[in-house]
Amino acid sequence: MLDNHAKLVQFFSVAESVTGRKKLQKMIYILQKCNIPFEEKYNFHFYGPYSEELTLRIEELCNLGFLNEVKEDKSNYYQYNYRITSDGKDFLQQFGLDMPDYQIKVDKLKSRSSRFLELVATMFYFDDLPMEETIEKVRTVKAKQKYSDEEIQDAIQFINELKDPVTQ
Amino acid sequence: MAYKDQKLSEEKVFKDPVHRYVHVRDRVIWDLIAAPEFQRLRRIKQLGTTNLTFHGAEHSRFNHSLGVYEIVRRIISNFENRPHWNNEERLLCLCAALLHDLGHGPFSHSFEKVFKLDHEYFTQQIIIGDTKINNILEKVSPGFSQKVADVIAKTYKDKLVVSLISSQIDADRMDYLQRDAYYTGVSYGHFDMERILRVMRPMEDQVVIKSTGMHAVEDYIMSRYQMYWQVYFHPVTRSAEVILSKILHRAKELYESDDFIFKLKPTHFISFFEGKVKLEEYLKLDESIVHYYFQLWQEEQDDILRDLCERFMNRRLFKYVEFNPNLQMKQWMELYQLFQDAGIHPEYYLVVDSSSDLPYDFYRPGEEEERLPIHLVMPDNSLKELSRHSDIVEAISGKKRTDHKLYFPKDRLDAVEDEQLKHRIIEILYGQGEVKDVR
Numbered sequence A: 001m002l003d004n005h006a007k008l009v010q011f012f013s014v015a016e017s018v019t020g021r022k023k024l025q026k027m028i029y030i031l032q033k034c035n036i037p038f039e040e041k042y043n044f045h046f047y048g049p050y051s052e053e054l055t056l057r058i059e060e061l062c063n064l065g066f067l068n069e070v071k072e073d074k075s076n077y078y079q080y081n082y083r084i085t086s087d088g089k090d091f092l093q094q095f096g097l098d099m100p101d102y103q104i105k106v107d108k109l110k111s112r113s114s115r116f117l118e119l120v121a122t123m124f125y126f127d128d129l130p131m132e133e134t135i136e137k138v139r140t141v142k143a144k145q146k147y148s149d150e151e152i153q154d155a156i157q158f159i160n161e162l163k164d165p166v167t168q
Numbered sequence B: 001m002a003y004k005d006q007k008l009s010e011e012k013v014f015k016d017p018v019h020r021y022v023h024v025r026d027r028v029i030w031d032l033i034a035a036p037e038f039q040r041l042r043r044i045k046q047l048g049t050t051n052l053t054f055h056g057a058e059h060s061r062f063n064h065s066l067g068v069y070e071i072v073r074r075i076i077s078n079f080e081n082r083p084h085w086n087n088e089e090r091l092l093c094l095c096a097a098l099l100h101d102l103g104h105g106p107f108s109h110s111f112e113k114v115f116k117l118d119h120e121y122f123t124q125q126i127i128i129g130d131t132k133i134n135n136i137l138e139k140v141s142p143g144f145s146q147k148v149a150d151v152i153a154k155t156y157k158d159k160l161v162v163s164l165i166s167s168q169i170d171a172d173r174m175d176y177l178q179r180d181a182y183y184t185g186v187s188y189g190h191f192d193m194e195r196i197l198r199v200m201r202p203m204e205d206q207v208v209i210k211s212t213g214m215h216a217v218e219d220y221i222m223s224r225y226q227m228y229w230q231v232y233f234h235p236v237t238r239s240a241e242v243i244l245s246k247i248l249h250r251a252k253e254l255y256e257s258d259d260f261i262f263k264l265k266p267t268h269f270i271s272f273f274e275g276k277v278k279l280e281e282y283l284k285l286d287e288s289i290v291h292y293y294f295q296l297w298q299e300e301q302d303d304i305l306r307d308l309c310e311r312f313m314n315r316r317l318f319k320y321v322e323f324n325p326n327l328q329m330k331q332w333m334e335l336y337q338l339f340q341d342a343g344i345h346p347e348y349y350l351v352v353d354s355s356s357d358l359p360y361d362f363y364r365p366g367e368e369e370e371r372l373p374i375h376l377v378m379p380d381n382s383l384k385e386l387s388r389h390s391d392i393v394e395a396i397s398g399k400k401r402t403d404h405k406l407y408f409p410k411d412r413l414d415a416v417e418d419e420q421l422k423h424r425i426i427e428i429l430y431g432q433g434e435v436k437d438v439r
Helices: A003-015 A021-033 A052-063 A086-095 A103-110 A114-125 A131-141 A149-163 B027-034 B036-043 B048-052 B061-079 B087-099 B108-115 B119-128 B132-140 B144-153 B159-165 B171-184 B193-199 B211-232 B235-256 B267-273 B279-284 B287-297 B303-314 B325-341 B391-397 B410-414 B419-431
Strands: A017-019 A043-045 A048-050 A067-073 A078-084 B007-016 B020-026 B200-202 B207-210 B319-322 B351-354 B375-377 B383-385 B404-408
Touching: A003 A017, A003 A021, A003 A052, A003 A078, A003 A086, A003 A103, A017 A021, A021 A048, A021 A052, A021 A103, A021 A114, A048 A114, A052 A067, A078 A086, A086 B325, A103 A149, A114 A131, A114 A149, A131 A149, B007 B027, B007 B061, B020 B027, B020 B061, B027 B036, B027 B087, B027 B132, B036 B061, B036 B132, B048 B108, B048 B235, B061 B087, B061 B159, B061 B171, B061 B193, B061 B200, B087 B119, B087 B132, B087 B144, B087 B159, B108 B235, B108 B267, B119 B132, B119 B144, B119 B279, B132 B144, B144 B159, B159 B171, B159 B207, B171 B193, B171 B211, B193 B200, B193 B207, B193 B211, B207 B211, B211 B375, B211 B391, B235 B267, B235 B287, B235 B303, B235 B319, B235 B351, B235 B404, B267 B279, B267 B287, B287 B303, B325 B419, B404 B410, B410 B419
Parallel strands: B207 B375
Antiparallel strands: A017 A078, A043 A048, A067 A078, B007 B020, B200 B207, B319 B404, B351 B404, B375 B383
């Protein structure tokens, strides 16, 4: 019952706070690809992997008072910050959820920009292809972002570090 | 003449209650409709279990797919000779529109949740795999099937083409809102599509709406909002979905246990139970087959499977109360135990269903490039996000749109003989609110 909600609340207990819905979307997707058992269904959207289920679940958690959402007006768009509330912490305590330790991964993800995480998430989305084709696909579907070679190399290294059980 | 350019000797039409007529002139489209993988969609209902609530909702994925094709056909004919539109993409758009739901299975939402499947994966497999559909598409040109698959997966290079099939105001949504309203018989879900089609403009990488058409789009957003609450989130439909999911869980559990033998081997389900579904097996399972097994399972030895199937087939659904996880988490554990003590297996008979478990979304503006919103093109050619310009859309964008319901079989509770136990269960459940009858 509500296991998937509890997993997200637990994520915020690890991450403390996340700024930006896009960043949040990409963080959960990347963690999923690193075998952290989040179950939100993702599809490819205009800005890369996106989960409607995640959006709605976050909204539910805010409505339940387990997460606190702060909206900032950035003239062209709104930016949202999320953090866990004391009710959220109580819920989690009662739930007794069993999740792997992924604090280091979360810290790594939080330290990077949403633009970079969009690149990493998109590369993960095409990870069934050989690396050269993945890069070509990313350049096709993300033509507007104009990712540089350096950014792509950085993303490859970042993915390897995330997956490496020794360095993370 | 090349296959891709071949036209039928005269235009064929399908009579359609929503769009009046669906027009087909391209040979390729005609052949795709005749393919077995497309005909299979006749045997899969568009709205799954909704017909248990709205008895008219018997329409199929076949109807809807033709409708989406027709809308895209009309949009494209409006786009001809407009800037940013490349008419070379016409056939690709039409094929993608027609085939976008090809991978849906029977009651696909429940099947996907229980068996961890993804209908979009199967759509891709049918298009690029060894199928009649693939043969037809490859006759257009080598690699054409992959292009169609990419458009549907939203990974095609031309985003304008993608946005016709999937965006916040796409042909898919415009068809299903009107079609579902028509077949359920509700009075919501109607909007002036002709007007929206007239004010749609192709831009470099998306379809936008001429600002003078904003009110028609407001109407579309409002009907979407009302359809979600009145039809898609309907608690009775959700009750049937809950039972359906539990049947699938139970059948899988029994299949995996060493000491249970089905009276009739569940041949069509085996690959689903074992998590190794091949395309050929996936295509064989349609709603008639599922109903056939549910009919048989009403006579199985297992009490739970038998009871759940009997409930589903005879519409003896679970009752529900509103559930607030924030207030009732502590009582949840007690309730779970009480159900066990009463001999009612809580894994199958005590179910929380949340709005996020449903496969429909509201309009949300895109925040900081999280997802693409609806854009209005202003007289000075600048783009403005819809909710920034429309008070109506802005007002419903910020509303609370979530709920959680607790489903259970009230008849089983009524039959509990231990009065003290029954009283405590009822006390907790009624503490959640009034018990709602689903009739």
